[in-house]
Structure formats: C-alpha cells, structure tokens
Amino acid sequence: MPFIPHTPDDIAAMLATIGVDSIEALFDEIPADLRVGAPALNAIPNALSEMEITRLMQARARTDGQPLCFIGAGAYEHHIPAAVWQIATRGEFYSAYTPYQAEASQGTLQLLYEFQSMMTALTGLDASNASLYDGASALAEAVLMAVRANRQTKSQRVLIPRALHPAYRRTLRAIIEPQGLELVEVDFDPRGGHTPVERLEAAAGSEECAAVVINQPNFFGILEAVDELTDWAHAHKALAIAVVNPVALALLSPPGDWGAKGADIACGEAQPLGMPLSSGGPYAGFLCCKQEYVRQLPGRIVGRTLDLDGKPGFTLTLQAREQHIRRGKATSNICTNQGLLVTAATIHMALLGAEGLERVAANCHANTRRLGELLGAIPGVEPLFERPVFHELALRLPAPTAELLRSLAAEDILGGFDLGPDYPELDPALLVCATEMRTEDELRRYADTLARLIATPVTSSSGQVSQV
Amino acid sequence: MLIQEQSRTGRRATAQAPLHSPEVADIPEGLRRRARPALPEVSEMQAVRHYTRLSQQNFSIDTHFYPLGSCTMKYNPRACNSLAMLPGFLGRHPLAPETHGQGLLACLFDLQEILKAVTGMHAVSLAPSAGAQGEFAGVAMIRAYHRARGDHARTEILVPDAAHGTNPASAVMCGFKVREIPTGSDGDVDLDALRAAVGPQTAGIMLTNPSTVGVFDRNIQAIAQAVHAAGGLLYYDGANLNAILGQVRPGDMGFDVIHMNLHKTFSTPHGGGGPGAGPVGVSKRLEPYLPVPLVAHEDAGYLWLTESDRPESIGRLTAFGGNMGILLRAYIYARLIGREGMGRVAEFATLNANYLLARLQEAGFEAAYPERRASHEFIVTLKREAREFGVNTMDFAKRLLDYGYHAPTTYFPLLVPECLLIEPTETESKEDLDGFVAAMTAIRHEAQETPEQVKGAPHSLPVRRLDDVRAARQLDLAWTPGASEDAHG
Numbered sequence: 001m002p003f004i005p006h007t008p009d010d011i012a013a014m015l016a017t018i019g020v021d022s023i024e025a026l027f028d029e030i031p032a033d034l035r036v037g038a039p040a041l042n043a044i045p046n047a048l049s050e051m052e053i054t055r056l057m058q059a060r061a062r063t064d065g066q067p068l069c070f071i072g073a074g075a076y077e078h079h080i081p082a083a084v085w086q087i088a089t090r091g092e093f094y095s096a097y098t099p100y101q102a103e104a105s106q107g108t109l110q111l112l113y114e115f116q117s118m119m120t121a122l123t124g125l126d127a128s129n130a131s132l133y134d135g136a137s138a139l140a141e142a143v144l145m146a147v148r149a150n151r152q153t154k155s156q157r158v159l160i161p162r163a164l165h166p167a168y169r170r171t172l173r174a175i176i177e178p179q180g181l182e183l184v185e186v187d188f189d190p191r192g193g194h195t196p197v198e199r200l201e202a203a204a205g206s207e208e209c210a211a212v213v214i215n216q217p218n219f220f221g222i223l224e225a226v227d228e229l230t231d232w233a234h235a236h237k238a239l240a241i242a243v244v245n246p247v248a249l250a251l252l253s254p255p256g257d258w259g260a261k262g263a264d265i266a267c268g269e270a271q272p273l274g275m276p277l278s279s280g281g282p283y284a285g286f287l288c289c290k291q292e293y294v295r296q297l298p299g300r301i302v303g304r305t306l307d308l309d310g311k312p313g314f315t316l317t318l319q320a321r322e323q324h325i326r327r328g329k330a331t332s333n334i335c336t337n338q339g340l341l342v343t344a345a346t347i348h349m350a351l352l353g354a355e356g357l358e359r360v361a362a363n364c365h366a367n368t369r370r371l372g373e374l375l376g377a378i379p380g381v382e383p384l385f386e387r388p389v390f391h392e393l394a395l396r397l398p399a400p401t402a403e404l405l406r407s408l409a410a411e412d413i414l415g416g417f418d419l420g421p422d423y424p425e426l427d428p429a430l431l432v433c434a435t436e437m438r439t440e441d442e443l444r445r446y447a448d449t450l451a452r453l454i455a456t457p458v459t460s461s462s463g464q465v466s467q468v
Numbered sequence: 469m470l471i472q473e474q475s476r477t478g479r480r481a482t483a484q485a486p487l488h489s490p491e492v493a494d495i496p497e498g499l500r501r502r503a504r505p506a507l508p509e510v511s512e513m514q515a516v517r518h519y520t521r522l523s524q525q526n527f528s529i530d531t532h533f534y535p536l537g538s539c540t541m542k543y544n545p546r547a548c549n550s551l552a553m554l555p556g557f558l559g560r561h562p563l564a565p566e567t568h569g570q571g572l573l574a575c576l577f578d579l580q581e582i583l584k585a586v587t588g589m590h591a592v593s594l595a596p597s598a599g600a601q602g603e604f605a606g607v608a609m610i611r612a613y614h615r616a617r618g619d620h621a622r623t624e625i626l627v628p629d630a631a632h633g634t635n636p637a638s639a640v641m642c643g644f645k646v647r648e649i650p651t652g653s654d655g656d657v658d659l660d661a662l663r664a665a666v667g668p669q670t671a672g673i674m675l676t677n678p679s680t681v682g683v684f685d686r687n688i689q690a691i692a693q694a695v696h697a698a699g700g701l702l703y704y705d706g707a708n709l710n711a712i713l714g715q716v717r718p719g720d721m722g723f724d725v726i727h728m729n730l731h732k733t734f735s736t737p738h739g740g741g742g743p744g745a746g747p748v749g750v751s752k753r754l755e756p757y758l759p760v761p762l763v764a765h766e767d768a769g770y771l772w773l774t775e776s777d778r779p780e781s782i783g784r785l786t787a788f789g790g791n792m793g794i795l796l797r798a799y800i801y802a803r804l805i806g807r808e809g810m811g812r813v814a815e816f817a818t819l820n821a822n823y824l825l826a827r828l829q830e831a832g833f834e835a836a837y838p839e840r841r842a843s844h845e846f847i848v849t850l851k852r853e854a855r856e857f858g859v860n861t862m863d864f865a866k867r868l869l870d871y872g873y874h875a876p877t878t879y880f881p882l883l884v885p886e887c888l889l890i891e892p893t894e895t896e897s898k899e900d901l902d903g904f905v906a907a908m909t910a911i912r913h914e915a916q917e918t919p920e921q922v923k924g925a926p927h928s929l930p931v932r933r934l935d936d937v938r939a940a941r942q943l944d945l946a947w948t949p950g951a952s953e954d955a956h957g
Contacts, residue, residue: 041586043581133743251492303945414564
C-alpha cells in the first residue's frame with residue numbers, strides 16, 4: 001500500500017487494542033446511506049508505480065517545451081542559483097508547517113525574520129510580514145489594510161492606476177468588492193504612458209480617498225513620478241500604497257523614500273527573487289509598512305525575543321491580529337501562506353546580495369533596451385510611449401498582435417504580452433521584456449523572426465496543439 | 469547569528485550574479501536608489517552552511533512524528549517534488565500560450581476530474597491558493613448565488629463554535645455577519661440551536677465534518693435539510709477530508725460548495741507555512757460562479773477558461789490563477805495512490821487515530837468525547853493533570869519536543885479545556901504511535917514526580933521557552949544595520 005506502513009499483523013493488533021474486528025467497524029457512526037459505492041469513484045484511475053508516473057510526467061513536461069521567452073508582464077525568468085532550491089527542498093524546510101511550536105521551528109522562524117529584514121531593507125519601510133499568496137492578492141490585502149488604517153478619513157474609495165497590471169486590477173476587484181470598497185481607475189497619459197498627478201486629481205474629484213496605489217515601474221515599464229504621486233496622496237489624507245518589483249528596487253528609489261514622507265505601504269510579487277516561472281505559481285506576495293500601521297498588517301509576522309535564559313530566539317508575534325485568535329475580527333482570513341517560497345527568496349537574496357541584485361536588474365534593463373533597439377529597427381515597430389522605462393517596453397506594431405504572437409510561438413518564441421485586449425486604444429501593441437537570461441543571439445533571433453513575419457504575413461495554422 | 473550579522477563589506481557570492489554591470493544612465497537620477505539596501509554580503513559557502521544549519525533547527529515530517537491536529541502532517545512523497553520540478557513545468561511562463569502548455573493543462577484537467585469524483589461535486593476550480601482562499605471563494609459564490617436571485621436579505625453565515633478561525637474570518641471578508649452555533653455535549657452540532665437560528669437571513673452554514681472535535685456529525689443530513697429548507701447553502705470546510713476520503717463524499721452529504729486543502733489530504737508539502745492549494749468544488753447551481761481560471765478539454769486540446777468565458781465568475785484570486793506547482797504535486801500523489809488508495813487513506817488515518825486514542829486511554833489519559841468513535845483525529849483533555857500536578861497542556865506540548873515529538877495542536881478547539889488535538893495520519897507506523905504513547909506516559913510520570921522538569925521544558929532544543937509577551941510588547945521585527953549589539957539587551 002503506497003505510503004501506508006501497516007503489516008497484516010499490525011492491523012490485527014491495532015484492531016484488538018481498539019476492540020473492533022475490522023477497520024470498517026470504525027466508520028459505524030457514519031450513516032450507512034452516506035457511504036460511497038465503488039462506481040462513484042470510477043473516474044479515478046488505478047494506481048501507478050513511481051516509474052510509471054515518472055514516464056507520464058516526463059512526457060507531459062516535454063510537451064510544454066522550452067520556448068524562448070520574451071514575456072514579462074508580472075513574472076520574470078531570472079537565473080536561480082543552484083543552492084536556492086537544493087536547500088529550500090531539504091525535508092526540514094519542505095515538510096515542516098507553520099512554526100506554532102517556536103522552540104522546534106527556530107530554523108524557519110529565524111529565516112522568516114531574515115526575510116522580513118531583507119524586505120524592509122529593499123522597500124525602506126519598517127516592517128514586513130512573512131508573505132501572502134502572490135503580488136495581486138498582496139495588493140488586495142494592502143488596500144483593505146489601508147482603508148482600515150487610515151484614521152484621517154472614513155472614505156472607502158481607493159484610486160488605482162489603469163497602468164497597473166490588468167490581472168492585478170481584476171484580482172483586486174474580486175477580493176475587495178464584497179466588502180463594499182470603491183475602486184476608481186486613473187487613466188494614464190497617452191503620450192508618456194505614466195500616471196500624472198492631474199489625472200489623479202481628475203479621478204478623485206471632490207471626494208476623499210482612503211488610499212492611492214502607485215506602481216513603479218507601471219505595467220508598461222514606464223517609470224512613474226513617484227515622489228509627486230506620494231505627496232499628492234498625503235496632501236489629500238490618503239495613504240500611499242506602492243506596488244513594486246523587488247529586483248527593480250535594487251536600482252530604484254525605495255518606497256520608504258518616496259516624496260516627503262515616504263509611501264505608507266509597499267507590496268508586490270516576490271517571484272523574481274528565486275522562484276521559477278511555474279506557469280504562475282507558487283509565488284509569494286510581500287507586504288511591508290511603516291511601524292505605525294503594523295497592527296493592521298495581515299499575515300504571519302515573526303519577532304525576535306528572549307528565551308528563559310535570556311538567549312535571543314524567534315517566535316510568531318502580534319497573533320492577536322490573526323484569524324485563529326480574532327476569528328471574525330481578524331485583519332484577514334489568511335493562514336497558510338507561501339513559506340517555502342519565502343525560504344527560497346531569502347536564500348536567493350543572501351546569495352546575490354545588494355550588488356548581485358543590482359547587476360541582475362541592470363542586465364535585464366540593458367537587455368530590454370537592446371531588444372527595443374533591434375525591434376525598433378523593424379519598419380512599423382516603435383515605442384508606444386516616450387517616457388523612460390525600466391526592464392519592460394511597450395511597442396506599437398504594424399500588424400495584428402495576436403497573429404504575430406501565434407506565428408512566433410509556432411517557431412518557439414514567446415514574443416510578449418498582447419496589450420490590445422486590455423487597452424483597445426493601444427492596439428496593435430505588444431509588451432516585451434528580456435531578462436538577464438537572454439543572450440544577444442536570442443535577441444537577434446527574435447528580431448529577425450519578427451521582421452520576417454511582418455514583411456511576409458502568412459495565414460498561420462499554428463493553432464494546432466498536440467496532446468499527451 | 470543572523471545572516472545579516474555575518475555580512476562583511478565587499479564579500480560576495482560572485483558566481484551567482486551576472487558578470488557584467490551595464491550602464492543604466494537612461495534611468496533618471498531622481499528615481500534611482502541613493503544607497504544600496506542592507507542585504508547580506510556573504511560567500512556562497514557561508515550562505516549554504518547558514519541555511520543548512522537553520523534547517524536543522526526545525527522539526528519536520530521528514531525528521532519527526534508531527535501529529536498536529538487539523539493539519540494532516542502526512543508523508544510528502546519525494547517523487548511528487550522531483551516530477552513537479554521537471555524543467556518543462558518549472559520554466560513555463562504563466563502567459564505562455566496553450567500550445568506550449570498541453571502537458572500542464574492535461575495534468576490540471578485530470579486533477580479536476582479526480583477531485584470531482586472523490587468529493588461528489590459537479591465542478592471544480594483549482595484556483596484558490598490555500599484553504600482560507602478556498603473559503604473566501606466558496607462564501608463569495610454563496611453570495612453571488614443569492615444576489616443573482618435577487619435574494620439580498622441573506623446577510624448571515626452560520627458557523628459552529630468549534631470551527632476553524634478562518635471560517636468566520638472568510639465570511640466577514642465576503643461581507644457577511646457571522647452567527648455562532650453551539651456544539652452539543654456529544655460533539656455534534658446542537659441541532660435545536662441550529663433550527664432556531666436559520667431563517668430568511670441565512671445565506672449558508674460553514675461546516676467541517678468530521679468536525680474540529682474529531683467526530684463525524686451524525687446529524688449531517690438533518691443539518692443539510694434544515695439549512696436548505698430555510699433557503700441557505702452548505703459550505704464544507706475540507707480541512708478534515710483526510711478522514712473520509714474515498715469513504716464519504718461531501719456532495720452526497722448535501723454540501724453545495726467545498727474547499728479541499730491539497731497540502732493536507734493530497735500530501736503536498738506544508739513548506740514551513742505554505743504554499744498550499746485550496747481548490748473549490750460546487751454543486752450544479754453554483755457552477756457559473758467558480759473562480760477563474762478553469763481548465764476545459766475540447767477536440768483541439770486543453771484550454772483555459774477565463775473571465776471572458778465565464779461572465780458570472782466571482783473572478784480571479786491571484787494574478788496567474790493558482791499554485792500550479794502544488795497542483796502538480798497533488799496530481800502526482802493522486803496517481804500514485806490511485807482509486808483504491810483514496811479509500812485506504814481514510815481507513816488507515818482512522819485506524820491510527822482510534823488506536824492511538826485507545827492506547828492513550830489505557831495509559832490513563834482522558835478523551836474529550838469518550839463515547840464517540842475518533843475520526844482521523846481526536847481530543848485528549850489534560851484538565852486532570854493540570855489540576856492535580858499543576859502541569860498544563862502547554863507544558864506537556866513543550867516537553868514532548870524534548871522527547872522528539874512535534875506537539876499536537878494545543879488549546880484548539882477552544883471549547884475543550886486543556887486540550888490536545890491529535891492527528892497521527894495514515895503514514896505513521898504502529899511503532900511510532902507506540903513511541904508517542906510511551907513519551908506521553910513518561911511525561912505524566914514526570915509531571916507527578918518532577919513537575920519543574922515539565923514546566924521548564926523544552927531543555928534540549930536550540931532555545932528554551934520564548935517570551936511571547938516580550939515579543940509582542942517590545943517589537944523587534946527586522947534587523948537594521950548597527951542594531952545587532954543592543955538588540956539582545
């Protein structure tokens with residue numbers, strides 16, 4: 001029996017100790033008509049051996065191929081040092097649970113404290129939690145937190161830029177809508193691609209807002225004037241919520257330094273810190289804030305304290321915010337979060353350090369800039385916006401984006417993110433990214449292929465998919 | 469010592485970062501960082517040694533018996549990890565086209581089908597990232613269902629007083645008021661109180677069955693009847709699904725919507741606090757509201773269904789639709805145990821729990837519900853030990869750590885005084901269970917003879933008992949440069 005160690009003798013002895021004559025007898029309190037009949041489970045296949053499942057999974061993994069990736073749009077292909085996952089998947093990290101018994105979990109607890117310290121260093125804020133599910137759900141928690149924490153206004157309105165990831169905006173709506181919060185979208189400048197203060201002003205109107213979401217860089221890769229936006233928020237009694245890429249923070253001004261007073265809350269996707277793309281998860285959301293808001297911070301938080309002998313140690317703290325203590329009055333329902341991913345992120349940051357992360361960021365930026373030069377040389381391809389970017393670039397195309405992407409994919413090139421469906425006024429347009437992983441040859445291969453496809457449009461039949 | 473405290477200016481794990489550092493002069497100066505963040509500067513070996521040593525300070529399933537009630541700490545097969553980490557799966561971008569994802573989508577589609585069959589639900593979405601997010605999705609679907617019918621008066625969710633804290637927290641996040649239903653002295657929900665509580669304001673009830681007190685609620689059909697008759701829906705918290713897997717299906721009990729904790733029942737790793745995966749299953753009438761994305765199968769192959777295909781969906785819970793790597797691990801586990809293995813999980817989880825309970829009772833420990841059959845877990849109350857020896861449940865829990873056992877869940881559910889909620893799972897052997905009984909017996913003996921030994925525990929771990937009050941009052945949540953020396957004072 002897979003993963004069940006009982007011998008026939010064990011079973012007999014255990015049943016005798018309990019005083020029943022069969023395992024079936026242990027289910028005698030369950031109404032008989034509720035017991036499932038075998039046919040109901042017919043859709044479940046029979047067991048495979050480890051060798052057989054290995055064969056199946058290898059075949060399926062091969063099907064998905066390893067195309068050349070120029071998509072960013074919230075998930076980035078970075079080099080992950082070999083040590084990161086070798087250590088993160090050690091059984092002592094992999095198969096432990098939430099460190100409720102602190103003395104038996106000092107490894108995880110100290111690591112989480114180190115993670116919190118790294119995230120506060122990157123964001124320039126005072127406190128960090130131990131993770132949320134992903135960047136988008138972290139933003140939803142940040143918005144809920146800001147509305148609770150803002151003592152200057154009772155407003156339930158939050159301004160969010162339209163130049164924020166469309167999937168983040170959708171996630172935000174799904175999570176906060178049941179609580180009756182109002183989201184007001186702020187349009188971007190059609191030439192600059194940024195979110196000017198005047199647009200905030202116009203979107204806010206005469207009503208107060210609880211918070212303003214500021215995205216650096218924004219979804220188009222454009223660098224926002226974060227100081228002005230933060231100051232505007234504070235001048236209008238709103239909290240400033242930063243949505244940031246942690247790798248970009250190795251180069252860019254940290255949210256704690258934005259404007260005169262600094263952003264109040266920073267959140268984002270920790271995936272670029274050592275997490276494989278994995279089709280979208282598991283990743284980890286991070287959430288940091290100023291000290292004054294720490295009691296509104298959702299999720300696990302680790303604190304350093306002393307043991308009976310006065311020796312330093314680590315423990316979960318401020319648990320009175322959490323669901324297992326406060327139940328319906330908790331800051332969030334979150335319980336299990338993304339501990340193992342945080343383990344990877346912490347090891348990743350320790351290995352790279354500030355200089356290593358800075359090099360990763362600079363190489364991504366330089367590669368994307370180079371890709372922009374190569375693609376920009378193709379007739380009809382040009383940058384959509386004129387403002388400076390970081391590490392991601394929006395391009396106008398001379399032909400329908402979806403068709404070009406299909407043709408590129410047929411040649412195992414993932415050409416970018418089609419901006420048309422979410423921003424019809426920009427169509428046909430493409431968002432591209434080349435991380436430090438892309439070589440000059442690969443950039444040229446993409447540019448040459450795109451140039452050929454644009455020059456000789458074909459009606460592609462690449463919609464076919466193969467099945468395993 | 470923290471990794472930050474081992475840092476030396478100018479030291480780096482050079483091989484891990486790009487060799488060159490290109491100019492970024494096109495980024496305006498005013499938007500650039502003025503000073504480098506205080507991240508550690510250590511060599512590769514220092515980092516590897518540091519985190520390997522930290523790992524050794526953890527208890528884990530791979531190293532210790534971990535009978536943490538309600539958490540289903542069963543063995544996590546290694547093949548699930550290595551196969552989910554094949555390069556084709558790990559390297560796939562979430563926005564890659566379906567043409568470059570048929571292998572993944574096939575696994576996810578198959579997993580949806582397996583979960584539907586084993587729970588008796590009409591449709592499944594794999595999107596929620598953990599149990600609590602599954603709860604949120606489930607309650608949001610209940611809300612969407614009533615609203616679609618114009619039934620706006622249903623503002624209340626019923627939750628038994630023994631429920632997990634996530635239940636009321638999730639209901640509140642969905643905009644509902646929570647009303648608690650008492651648990652009867654036999655461990656079942658107080659049916660009279662439930663009948664008195666339901667009405668036109670009832671949106672639904674959230675139930676765990678077997679419940680958090682470790683017994684199967686024998687009145688589940690009457691509960692379902694009462695709630696449905698009042699126009700409410702039934703939500704199944706799948707935290708305890710391990711107890712009934714392949715034996716009883718939530719769909720057959722009358723539940724309209726459920727979540728499953730794949731990191732419990734389907735053996736994906738707990739990871740020191742996640743990642744989990746909390747798929748939701750629904751009856752036919754809730755199917756339109758499932759969170760996106762879903763995986764469909766058509767002649768041309770497998771494809772995602774997203775917002776545009778599912779206009780009534782409650783929406784998207786994360787940017788890219790779920791913890792795919794965890795779903796793959798659950799799928800591999802399901803294929804390794806197969807159809808017959810599903811029922812065996814519940815059988816042997818139940819056998820182990822009842823055996824451990826019987827042995828502990830023989831040894832003189834008091835069961836909280838002695839008249840009842842244990843499900844996959846059970847509660848022992850140490851109120852007698854606390855009264856007679858002045859040694860409480862927390863002391864027992866800490867002393868168990870010295871004996872090499874992770875403590876069971878303590879002081880939950882709140883309605884049983886001095887309780888231990890013990891869940892051995894099916895993957896533990898008889899010898900391991902016997903060892904645990906011997907440790908509990910030895911600790912009780914110590915409690916009687918040398919109570920200070922127990923009250924001062926643990927003695928053999930990297931730290932002794934920690935000052936939680938100090939942790940909360942003198943908050944120290946992050947290391948800052950230069951603060952190392954005085955932080956310990």
